[in-house]
Amino acid sequence: MNLILKTEVGFWNPIWFLIALLLIFFISYLIWLRGERGYRKGVQREAFFSGDPPPGERIQAKNLYWGFSEALMLYYKKVVGLHRGIVNDYVAWFIALMAIILILIAL
Amino acid sequence: MTLIEHAPILLIAIPLLAAFLTPIVGRVNSLLRNFEMIIALISIEFLAILLSYDVIRNGIRTYTLGAEIPGLTSPAGFPVRIILEVDAMNAFISLIASSITLIVAIYCLNFMKEQRILDKFYTLLLLLLTGMLGLTLTGDFFNLFVFLEILSVSSAALIAFYVQRGEALESAFKYMVISSVGALMVLFAIGLLYGQYDLLNMAAIADSIQGSFLDKVALTLLISAFLLKAGSVPVHMWKPDAYGEAPAPVSVLLLTSALVSLYVLFRIFTIFAINPVLLGWILAILGILSIFLGVSMALIQNNLQRLIAYSGIAEIGYIILGVGSGLVEFPSPTGFGFTAISGGLFHILNDTLDLGLLFLIAGAIFYLTGKRDLSIGGLAHSQPTLAVFFLIGMGAVSGLPPFNGFASKLMIYESVYYLNPLLAIIGILGSILMLAIFVKVFSAIFLGIPYDKELRKIPGSMLAVMGILALSIIFIGLFPNLVLESIITPATKALINPKNYIEAIL
Amino acid sequence: MLHNIPFIAVIVLIAIGLYGVLFKRNLIKIVMGINIIGSGVNLFLIELGYREGGVAPIFTSAPKLEMVLPTPQALTLTSIVINIAVVALMLSLVTLIYKHYGGIDSEKRRLKG
Numbered sequence: 001m002n003l004i005l006k007t008e009v010g011f012w013n014p015i016w017f018l019i020a021l022l023l024i025f026f027i028s029y030l031i032w033l034r035g036e037r038g039y040r041k042g043v044q045r046e047a048f049f050s051g052d053p054p055p056g057e058r059i060q061a062k063n064l065y066w067g068f069s070e071a072l073m074l075y076y077k078k079v080v081g082l083h084r085g086i087v088n089d090y091v092a093w094f095i096a097l098m099a100i101i102l103i104l105i106a107l
Numbered sequence: 108m109t110l111i112e113h114a115p116i117l118l119i120a121i122p123l124l125a126a127f128l129t130p131i132v133g134r135v136n137s138l139l140r141n142f143e144m145i146i147a148l149i150s151i152e153f154l155a156i157l158l159s160y161d162v163i164r165n166g167i168r169t170y171t172l173g174a175e176i177p178g179l180t181s182p183a184g185f186p187v188r189i190i191l192e193v194d195a196m197n198a199f200i201s202l203i204a205s206s207i208t209l210i211v212a213i214y215c216l217n218f219m220k221e222q223r224i225l226d227k228f229y230t231l232l233l234l235l236l237t238g239m240l241g242l243t244l245t246g247d248f249f250n251l252f253v254f255l256e257i258l259s260v261s262s263a264a265l266i267a268f269y270v271q272r273g274e275a276l277e278s279a280f281k282y283m284v285i286s287s288v289g290a291l292m293v294l295f296a297i298g299l300l301y302g303q304y305d306l307l308n309m310a311a312i313a314d315s316i317q318g319s320f321l322d323k324v325a326l327t328l329l330i331s332a333f334l335l336k337a338g339s340v341p342v343h344m345w346k347p348d349a350y351g352e353a354p355a356p357v358s359v360l361l362l363t364s365a366l367v368s369l370y371v372l373f374r375i376f377t378i379f380a381i382n383p384v385l386l387g388w389i390l391a392i393l394g395i396l397s398i399f400l401g402v403s404m405a406l407i408q409n410n411l412q413r414l415i416a417y418s419g420i421a422e423i424g425y426i427i428l429g430v431g432s433g434l435v436e437f438p439s440p441t442g443f444g445f446t447a448i449s450g451g452l453f454h455i456l457n458d459t460l461d462l463g464l465l466f467l468i469a470g471a472i473f474y475l476t477g478k479r480d481l482s483i484g485g486l487a488h489s490q491p492t493l494a495v496f497f498l499i500g501m502g503a504v505s506g507l508p509p510f511n512g513f514a515s516k517l518m519i520y521e522s523v524y525y526l527n528p529l530l531a532i533i534g535i536l537g538s539i540l541m542l543a544i545f546v547k548v549f550s551a552i553f554l555g556i557p558y559d560k561e562l563r564k565i566p567g568s569m570l571a572v573m574g575i576l577a578l579s580i581i582f583i584g585l586f587p588n589l590v591l592e593s594i595i596t597p598a599t600k601a602l603i604n605p606k607n608y609i610e611a612i613l
Numbered sequence: 614m615l616h617n618i619p620f621i622a623v624i625v626l627i628a629i630g631l632y633g634v635l636f637k638r639n640l641i642k643i644v645m646g647i648n649i650i651g652s653g654v655n656l657f658l659i660e661l662g663y664r665e666g667g668v669a670p671i672f673t674s675a676p677k678l679e680m681v682l683p684t685p686q687a688l689t690l691t692s693i694v695i696n697i698a699v700v701a702l703m704l705s706l707v708t709l710i711y712k713h714y715g716g717i718d719s720e721k722r723r724l725k726g
Binding site: 187249252253256259260263264267270271273274276277278279280281283284287288291294295298301302305307347348351352 | 627634640643644647650651654657658661682684685688691692695698699702703706707709710713714722723724
């Protein structure tokens with residue numbers, strides 16, 4: 001049975017990949033074994049905010065890509081503005097798509 | 108073998124019959140109703156497997172309604188009867204549709220607590236399956252329209268299943284408006300084709316099509332209507348509404364029905380083959396736009412199901428990109444074109460599995476906490492199994508190596524790169540962003556301070572079903588070539604050789 | 614020119630319906646627009662099957678053999694029934710929306726972005 005997925009110029013064999021992954025895990029385990037021994041149990045759960053106790057309101061994970069969306073503010077303003085959620089708009093986009101495809105095909 | 112001869116019509120008749128049997132049996136006993144429904148779905152699944160096996164081995168199978176052979180036609184010599192036509196491509200799609208419906212039905216046994224409600228739910232679910240299978244198997248244009256409307260009506264009713272929720276009503280209304288306008292455009296296109304050729308059979312029309320202006324108009328209407336049902340970019344806006352507000356298992360079915368409409372789109376595209384290069388480019392560009400817009404909008408969502416819906420738009424984009432760029436070389440796609448198309452079709456399977464798993468997990472989270480947004484946190488402490496399933500789904504949907512998404516995306520990227528490197532680069536960027544999005548979701552829902560409220564237990568049937576999906580994701584990820592050679596390659600060959608499809612009728 | 618009048622009527626009907634769907638904010642008017650598009654498409658189908666001087670395609674005791682095409686009539690019948698179901702479902706959704714929010718303005722929506 002041929003287990004190797006051949007594409008046009010390359011191939012993909014997940015089994016070799018898994019073996020390589022295990023090897024990497026083993027090496028990292030070896031490195032981890034040489035690490036600090038005297039760490040304390042029980043502090044891992046405390047939130048860490050650059051050395052200070054966390055501020056009052058919890059920063060939630062949904063704020064995770066705040067910087068990304070802030071940097072692309074102009075794009076997001078435009079795109080969110082297009083998604084107005086009005087049903088007439090949806091149909092208008094559909095008509096527009098039909099018009100564009102028709103112009104491209106028929107002319 | 109008479110069973111296999113009648114399998115195409117049985118695949119449509121059994122769910123239709125079972126749909127209307129369900130409320131009657133439900134009046135008697137809800138346990139009996141569950142039994143009946145599961146038996147019906149399992150027999151459909153069995154028939155779909157049998158049919159696919161037969162079709163892949165023995166070639167195209169046709170079924171003529173009301174006559175013994177398709178050749179028994181009117182004096183003029185063209186087929187007037189409704190003909191169901193199954194080749195490897197349809198069989199593959201019908202296999203996906205029936206399996207996913209079976210999985211969703213088992214999941215819903217415990218997901219919805221009110222047993223009386225489930226009568227109506229299962230009726231609609233079986234009707235939806237009828238619509239999907241009919242849309243897949245039919246070889247007749249008007250029949251296509253009828254099944255499209257069955258699909259729309261039953262999915263709209265399923266979206267608004269909890270009528271006390273205003274948002275669900277609103278999204279169902281939007282879905283209904285947009286899909287009935289689309290379906291009427293399909294009917295108009297069918298009228299245009301009928302007026303010119305006096306035919307309704309898809310293969311027969313494809314045989315005699317001239318490529319006149321009216322044909323092009325009809326093709327445009329059909330393609331844009333099915334793009335609308337699939338939810339590609341400029342007409343994707345109903346999708347986050349519908350997927351986000353429907354009950355989570357219903358979202359899985361909506362996703363499957365979107366993929367079924369994609370199949371119809373590809374079929375119409377290949378058998379008509381009017382201006383395939385340009386249309387292939389249009390599809391590829393719409394695919395890229397879908398990927399880009401889907402991931403960038405998913406990044407700022409706070410409702411879990413809505414977020415998955417946006418990433419579903421991106422996944423649809425990958426399928427359209429792969430198949431579209433393969434169809435650019437249409438009359439005889441070889442090499443990269445063939446790889447692109449089979450990658451796209453492979454991604455149809457992977458997409459249902461990955462996003463289906465994620466939607467079912469979203470449903471389980473809703474079952475546990477009653478929340479749809481991301482402000483949960485710390486669920487991994489009490490629900491480690493769910494967290495592992497989510498990690499698997501996340502890896503698969505963003506195309507991480509050992510999972511199934513990687514294999515199909517690899518094929519798409521590589522072959523699209525030879526069409527145009529820029530398209531492949533945007534596709535890869537989309538995948539990376541997808542991973543970023545789901546990492547955010549994972550940390551928002553599963554990591555952090557343990558969830559403070561007392562949680563119920565997830566019923567075993569729900570967990571089992573999610574486990575089956577996760578296992579098949581891993582299995583396909585580890586042995587992609589097995590699936591590819593046994594199912595996908597025959598399907599691709601059937602899709603790109605429309606001659607066989609046409610000649611089976613005439 | 615005279616032959617084309619039904620086809621022009623089809624185009625006009627579809628255009629009126631699309632106008633309703635695109636520019637009216639009242640949900641019931643949107644549903645009406647969809648119904649009008651449906652009527653236009655049905656008229657189109659009927660018109661396709663018309664043969665000049667034809668009679669209804671019923672073979673028993675037909676006065677002559679010149680008949681209009683039966684297939685488009687069957688299609689139209691089916692399509693009318695489907696249209697009724699769709700419109701009924703949409704109107705019931707509108708009723709429920711009105712009960713829930715107390716208004717049927719399409720611009721007052723909760724789902725966006």
